[in-house]
Amino acid sequence: MLDLADVQGLVLRGYTMPRARHLVLRVDSPAAGRELLGSLVDGDPRRPQVTTGTPWTEKPDCCLNLAVTAGGLRALGVPEESLATFPEEFTAGAEARADRVGDVGPNAPEHWLPVFRDPGFHLLVSLFGQTPAAVERVTDDLLAGTGPGLTELCRLDAALLGDRVDHFGYVDGISQPTVGDTPPPGPPDRLPVAPAGAFLLGHPSQFRDHTYPVPQPPALGRNGSFAAFRMLAQDVDAFHDLLAEQSRRTGASPELVAAKLCGRWRNGTPLVLSADTGTPEPPVPAEELNDFDYAADPRGERCPIGSHVRRMNPRDSRVAGNGGHKHRIVRRGLTYGPPHDPAHPRDGQDRGMLGLFIGVSLRDQFEFVMSQWANDGRFAPGLGRTQDPFLGAGGTLPLASPGGGRARLTDLPRLVTTRGGAYCFLPSVTAIGHLAGR
């Protein structure tokens, strides 16, 4: 049985809160760092506390979670023998692993926001609030309790745009893995339930007879997770130009082009369930928006095999290694930057998505998905060396049409650029106490 009170809440459930703030802190003195961590789990209701997986009786107005980089563990005084038991991708860090996930060229670390390359990126405190005021209040409470010895390097704010849409106008956050015996986090799917060990250390994983090694000591490693914290800029003007240009070339409506790129219409309706219109009659009920697989669409005539959602979660599609269910990721993201106003295009504003991609293994989940499924197409029939239409460096999206025809969208521009990445450990509540020296 999972001890929900020991697990950080955001691993198991989305808080569905419209505001987020990610505070990046440097630990200058281990004692100050330990004091902060201890205060987050000491049960004192007057101080911000880490939000756990325990179900709410009443929804709070702000939630808090804590992530630590390998540099952060060191700064808190974790001995090298213990650090050596953490997976090497985590201790190497996002910058060192950049080329594996396509962070090259314009995505490369030399173009990132400086904080992501700052060796003082030790702690990431993520706040999720019902209102801006709730986030401000918890920020103040948190920082009021920190003395010298901790330095705030940066705060990155994110917010919900309209009705769960991203800057390209798609409803996002529909599909998340159902974990162990916890309730489905959104509309249920028909995929195998992911074992808790696909997201938490110390439990049987998604691979048969395999449990990921728990970093030592167990009080530090067990019930922890790993997360890739990512800041991804979205070029909304390039996206609009792309819809117009591909519509002109192919005769498809701009909305159909948008649906083919994603695999869902912008209102969230899956192409597999409605291939010709995003507003079928009757509409696809909200609770069925995730209730599909690709068994009846093996060639991708409805939902392109290379579309974003089919690459990121191929479900029952044929993929190299038959691992379609083994690399699932929990996503916790919101948009940053001002909404794009089509009346004032090319405003030069930075906007995009900011959030955490969570799993038990950075290598087998985030890095695998980015390297094998997003940035290469050889895992699936007919994709060749194409890349994800959202995340790749542009190129081609093969389309299959009924009757055996093949077409493709070509000259796709780069739509998303990495502005920063950090590899983090999400310690359990026990582990936060352990790090605090309790």
Ligand code: HEM
């Ligand atoms: C700015 C960049 C991105 C945009 C605009 C974007 C957009 C979307 C949208 C609109 C959906 C459909 C909604 C849903 O099924 O919940 C989706 C699903 C998904 N995305 Fe992304 N995404 C981005 C980055 C990423 C990255 C970096 C990853 C992985 C590392 C990723 C993994 C996924 C996964 C796993 C799904 C669910 C697929 C499914 O279960 O059917 N996305 N994304």
